[in-house]
Structures are given as structure tokens and as C-alpha cells.
Amino acid sequence: MARALNRISSRMVLAVMLIHAVLLPLLAYGMLAVVRNVQEEIFIDHVRIYSRVFADLLQSTGDLADEKRIVEALDNAILGGRCVHAAFKQGDRRLLSSLMDADEGEKFSEDFSFGEHGDNVYYLSVPLLAGNSMAVLEFGFDEEPTLLEMDSARSTILSIVLIYLLVSIVLVVFLSTVLSRPLQRLRQDSHKIASGDYTRKMSVDSNIVEINELTKDLEHMRSTLVGINERLEGEIASREEAEAERRKAEIHLRHMHRLQSIGTLAGGVAHEFNNVLLPLLLYTDLALEDLPPYSPVRPNLERVMKLANRAKGLSEQILTFGRPAGEDMHLVEDMAPVLDEAVSMVRALIPANIDMQIAIKRSVGPVLCNPNEVQQLVVNLCSNAYRSLLQGGGGIRISLRACTVTEEFAAEHPRLKAGDYVCLTVADDGEGMDAETMERMFDPFFSTREVGQGTGLGLSVVHGIVTKHNGEIVVSSEVGVGTTVDVFFPQSDVGSEEGAEND
Amino acid sequence: MTRVMIIDDEEDIRIVLKEVFTRAGFDVVVASDGNEGLNMLREQPADLVITDIIMPGSDGVETAYDIRMEFPKTKIIVMSGGGNLGPVDYEPSAISTTAYLASAEAVGADLTITKPFDREELIRAARELTEQ
Numbered sequence: 220m221a222r223a224l225n226r227i228s229s230r231m232v233l234a235v236m237l238i239h240a241v242l243l244p245l246l247a248y249g250m251l252a253v254v255r256n257v258q259e260e261i262f263i264d265h266v267r268i269y270s271r272v273f274a275d276l277l278q279s280t281g282d283l284a285d286e287k288r289i290v291e292a293l294d295n296a297i298l299g300g301r302c303v304h305a306a307f308k309q310g311d312r313r314l315l316s317s318l319m320d321a322d323e324g325e326k327f328s329e330d331f332s333f334g335e336h337g338d339n340v341y342y343l344s345v346p347l348l349a350g351n352s353m354a355v356l357e358f359g360f361d362e363e364p365t366l367l368e369m370d371s372a373r374s375t376i377l378s379i380v381l382i383y384l385l386v387s388i389v390l391v392v393f394l395s396t397v398l399s400r401p402l403q404r405l406r407q408d409s410h411k412i413a414s415g416d417y418t419r420k421m422s423v424d425s426n427i428v429e430i431n432e433l434t435k436d437l438e439h440m441r442s443t444l445v446g447i448n449e450r451l452e453g454e455i456a457s458r459e460e461a462e463a464e465r466r467k468a469e470i471h472l473r474h475m476h477r478l479q480s481i482g483t484l485a486g487g488v489a490h491e492f493n494n495v496l497l498p499l500l501l502y503t504d505l506a507l508e509d510l511p512p513y514s515p516v517r518p519n520l521e522r523v524m525k526l527a528n529r530a531k532g533l534s535e536q537i538l539t540f541g542r543p544a545g546e547d548m549h550l551v552e553d554m555a556p557v558l559d560e561a562v563s564m565v566r567a568l569i570p571a572n573i574d575m576q577i578a579i580k581r582s583v584g585p586v587l588c589n590p591n592e593v594q595q596l597v598v599n600l601c602s603n604a605y606r607s608l609l610q611g612g613g614g615i616r617i618s619l620r621a622c623t624v625t626e627e628f629a630a631e632h633p634r635l636k637a638g639d640y641v642c643l644t645v646a647d648d649g650e651g652m653d654a655e656t657m658e659r660m661f662d663p664f665f666s667t668r669e670v671g672q673g674t675g676l677g678l679s680v681v682h683g684i685v686t687k688h689n690g691e692i693v694v695s696s697e698v699g700v701g702t703t704v705d706v707f708f709p710q711s712d713v714g715s716e717e718g719a720e721n722d
Numbered sequence: 723m724t725r726v727m728i729i730d731d732e733e734d735i736r737i738v739l740k741e742v743f744t745r746a747g748f749d750v751v752v753a754s755d756g757n758e759g760l761n762m763l764r765e766q767p768a769d770l771v772i773t774d775i776i777m778p779g780s781d782g783v784e785t786a787y788d789i790r791m792e793f794p795k796t797k798i799i800v801m802s803g804g805g806n807l808g809p810v811d812y813e814p815s816a817i818s819t820t821a822y823l824a825s826a827e828a829v830g831a832d833l834t835i836t837k838p839f840d841r842e843e844l845i846r847a848a849r850e851l852t853e854q
């Protein structure tokens with residue numbers, strides 16, 4: 220209730236009503252007084268002039284000697300309209316109009332005030348000369364019609380005042396609504412800002428200076444807020460970005476360190492391992508040579524030989540992981556034939572019912588590489604892709620294309636520099652990897668497969684090969700969706716430099 | 723008879739290589755490090771020296787260099803266990819046995835070979851070198 224009363228429109232209506240409560244009665248009273256006075260004056264003037272004229276006429280016609288004539292004249296005065304009382308008095312003689320009762324004639328009094336005595340009759344006496352002596356004509360005029368007119372004027376005035384009051388209230392309500400509309404609008408906009416929507420500009424169409432200034436001030440406040448907010452959001456975003464980059468770089472560095480130490484360890488182990496393998500292989504070979512062809516020991520020794528050869532293969536793979544760059548590399552102008560060969564090897568290894576989509580672009584740019592190792596890389600990646608498919612079906616996609624590494628991408632992958640690369644992609648719709656698996660996927664001997672189903676060297680060999688080629692391997696994987704491995708080989712500028720020299 | 727000297731710090735390797743070459747019809751002597759090998763060569767030169775590359779005392783590169791200097795006609799095969807020595811940073815400057823083998827070749831080794839190798843492979847290489 221108090222809230223409703225405190226609205227601008229309510230306040231304005233109250234103010235108008237208060238002003239009118241004081242002013243309107245005064246006004247009405249004044250108007251009524253004026254009307255009353257005017258009516259009264261008109262009435263009195265009228266009856267006086269009428270009486271005077273009547274007396275003068277009576278005097279001038281000379282009928283005053285004849286009583287009958289006087290009574291007729293008095294009758295005429297009553298018949299003529301507004302007279303209710305007409306009498307002639309000369310000394311003791313008193314003549315009344317025949318249209319009046321005798322006791323009516325007694326009522327005459329010198330009543331010179333309008334509307335008094337309660338009988339609604341205005342009495343008036345006019346002196347005149349009858350013969351040689353003075354006589355008096357007594358008249359009584361009916362005040363009723365004039366009083367009725369005054370009543371009706373009063374009701375008209377009161378109606379006008381009432382209508383005026385109503386119209387004022389309606390106008391005030393309308394004006395206050397018009398006035399408060401922009402304020403309402405400002406209020407809604409402020410609510411929006413308070414609830415976090417800073418983007419909407421505050422603009423209110425109003426001719427009222429104060430509202431315009433308020434709007435301007437609020438808009439200024441809003442734009443300042445937007446500025447501060449944007450700056451803060453920007454700062455938060457850049458901090459988060461920097462934090463994410465730092466975390467990424469940290470993970471990458473940790474990963475690199477671990478792989479480096481594993482590489483060192485693996486290399487050392489392989490070295491010792493080979494020193495053991497060599498005599499093992501040679502002794503077994505010599506022992507086999509010494510055996511008679513059908514010796515029962517032969518099959519066992521042959522198994523030893525086979526296992527030692529397998530160990531040799533493993534050792535070679537470990538060394539691929541740990542071997543530094545720059546060995547057995549040469550400039551390959553077109554990687555496509557190398558890939559074609561790898562794909563045909565893979566095709567032979569993977570069952571025909573697995574869908575393989577191949578998109579190898581020709582002449583993607585010269586790369587300094589070891590084609591055998593690139594092929595091994597493809598075979599290893601495809602083998603992993605195929606094994607991930609075993610449970611879910613789906614296909615494998617192999618593609619080769621030229622690509623440009625941007626500054627932003629290079630920032631995310633420290634081994635890459637902005638520039639031209641050849642990108643080899645092996646993607647599958649397989650079971651994917653979780654974060655934990657991805658963290659360890661390049662570790663030698665880390666395998667998610669059952670014991671005996673893989674050596675766990677495949678991806679570590681891939682990593683070794685890619686690192687050796689100054690490339691980068693970017694793996695994205697989602698459990699249940701698949702894995703995409705992008706391998707970036709830097710395009711060699713040797714070819715183009717030579718070309719430039721030849722020019 | 724072609725005389726071969728085996729230099730390796732691993733006794734098993736010395737023994738088995740001696741056996742391999744003996745069976746192949748070579749006259750074989752063995753030494754456990756470079757200095758011993760050089761001393762023996764000074765007493766009785768060999769046609770072919772097969773030396774390991776990483777050994778205590780003087781390593782294979784030094785041995786190959788010394789032999790080449792002192793016995794220009796002697797053929798030299800340097801063999802390595804592969805793998806790395808010391809910290810490896812994926813940098814070309816990192817010390818690896820492959821780098822050792824390259825330097826051994828640079829100082830005059832006729833052939834470098836990575837362990838483990840086949841018996842036939844070794845004998846064939848030895849014959850090719852000594853029959854030139």
C-alpha cells in the first residue's frame with residue numbers, strides 16, 4: 220500500500236487532489252456568490268423598474284379616482300406575471316387586487332431583502348400622487364423562479380467543478396505515466412545490468428532534461444562498467460591461457476625428459492644386450508654346426524637360435540627409439556611412393572574386411588628422411604590402429620598432405636617451428652585412449668594389450684623415428700571414438716636452396 | 723694362412739670369435755684391449771684386426787688410429803654394440819656408438835659392423851678385406 224502511494228503517479232494525483240481540495244471550494248463558493256449577487260440585482264432592478272413604470276402609468280392615466288379602475292389595474296399587475304401581491308393604499312383606504320385573498324393582503328411588510336422572511340416573496344412599495352395626496356402602491360414579487368434559477372446555476376457550477384476535478388485527475392495520471400515511462404525503462408535496463416547483461420546500451424527517448432541527464436549518467440556508468448568488465452575478462456582469459464600454456468609446456472618438458480632418460484637407458488641396455496647376444500648367437504651357431512644332423516639336441520638349439528634372433532630384432536627396435544638424429548637420411552623429393560609402398564605392406568598385414576581409406580597427395584614437398592623408417596612408422600601406426608579396431612569395427616584412414624604450421628600451432632608444440640611441413644595422418648575409429656594411456660603411450664614396453672600380443676615398442680619406435688626426423692607427433696584420441704595420429708615432417712629447404720643456387 | 727687379431731674386453735666374445743675364425747680357416751690371436759693388441763702386433767703383425775669400439779683403456783677409435791699409423795697394410799674392422807653412451811639428447815652432437823663408428827672410419831677403419839651380426843656376414847667381410 221505504502222509502495223503504491225509512493226509511486227510518482229500516486230503522488231501527483233494526491234498533490235493535485237490536495238490543491239483542488241483547497242482551491243475548488245473557494246472557487247465554487249466565489250462563483251456561487253457572484254451568481255447569487257447578479258441574480259439578486261437583476262431581480263431587484265427588474266421589480267423596481269416594473270413597479271415604478273406601473274405607478275407612473277397609473278398616475279398618468281388618471282384612473283386613480285375610480286376605485287374600480289384601480290382594482291383592475293392591480294389585477295392586471297398580478298395577471299402580468301411575477302406579482303403575487305398588489306395593493307393600493309391612500310390614507311386609511313386600502314384596495315387589494317381582486318385576485319388576492321384579504322388575509323394575503325395583510326402579509327405585506329417592507330421586505331427589501333431578497334430571499335428573506337421565508338415566504339419567497341419580495342415586497343416593495345412605490346409612492347405615487349393620487350389627486351392631491353400621496354398614495355402607495357404595494358407589490359409582492361415572487362422570488363421562486365429566480366431562486367430556482369440560482370439553484371440550477373449552483374448545480375451547473377458544482378458539476379463543472381466536479382468535471383474539472385475528474386479531468387485534472389485523468390490528465391495527471393496520464394502525464395505521470397508519460398513521465399514515469401522512461402524511468403521504468405531505465406529501471407529495467409538497470410536490472411539487466413545488475414543481472415550481468417552489460418551489452419545493452421541505455422537510451423531513453425525523453426524531452427525531460429533531468430531524465431535525459433540521468434540516462435546519460437547511467438549510460439556513462441554502464442560503458443565504464445563494460446570497459447572494466449572487458450578488461451577483467453581479458454585479463455582472466457589471458458591468465459588462463461598463459462597458465463594452460465605453461466601447464467602444457469611443463470607436461471611436454473616432463474614427457475621429453477622422461478623419454479630422453481628412457482632413450483638413454485634403453486640405448487645403454489641395448490648396448491650391453493648386444494654384447495651378450497653376439498656370443499649367444501655365435502656359440503649356438505657353432506654348436507649347431509657340431510651336431511650330427513639328427514641329434515635330439517638340434518631342435519632345442521634351433522629354438523635358442525630363433526629366440527636369440529628375436530631378441531636381436533627387439534634390440535634393434537629399442538635402438539631405433541634411442542638413436543640420435545642425422546643417420547641414414549637423405550632427401551626424398553616425393554614421399555608419396557614411399558607411402559604407397561608402406562600402404563601395400565599394411566594392406567597385406569591387415570585383413571581385407573577392414574576398411575582402409577587412402578588419400579596420398581603427390582609432390583607434397585621434399586623431406587630429409589629415411590624411407591625405410593618412415594615405412595616402419597606407417598606399419599607400426601596402422602598395426603596399432605588395427606588392434607584398436609578389433610573390438611569395435613570401423614576403419615583406418617591414411618593420408619599424406621602438405622601443410623603449414625602456424626605460429627600458434629608451433630607455440631603449442633615446441634618441437635615444431637612455423638613453416639611448411641608434410642603431414643602424415645593415420646586415423647582410426649577404434650577404442651581410443653584415456654589420458655593416462657596417452658601420457659605413457661610412447662614409453663618403450665608400455666602396452667595396453669594382453670601379454671604376448673605385442674612388444675609395447677611400436678609407438679616408442681614411431682616416436683624415435685619422428686624425433687630423428689626433427690618432426691612432431693600429435694595424437695588426439697577419445698575413448699570409444701577413435702584415435703588420430705598426425706606426424707609432421709619438416710619440408711627440407713635443401714632442394715629449394717639448391718634450386719636458388721642453380722638460378 | 724691369414725692372420726686375424728681379435729681385440730675385445732668381453733672374454734666370451736673373444737672366445738667365440740676365435741672359434742668362428744679358426745673354423746673358417748684363419749690363424750687367430752686375441753687381445754683384451756688396444757694396448758695389448760698393439761704390443762702383440764709389433765711382435766707378429768696380423769693381416770686383419772677386429773676390434774671392439776668401447777673398451778676400458780684405449781678405445782676402438784684410438785686403437786684403429788694407432789694400428790693404421792703403425793701398420794698401414796693391416797685391414798681393420800671396428801665393431802660396436804650399438805646403443806648410446808652417456809646422455810643422449812636426440813642431438814646430432816650426442817655421443818653414440820654410431821658416431822664412434824663414423825670416427826673410427828674417419829681414422830682409417832676399413833669396415834664398421836654392428837653387433838650382433840651373423841657368422842657368415844663377418845667371415846665374408848673378413849675374406850673380402852684380406853683377399854684384396
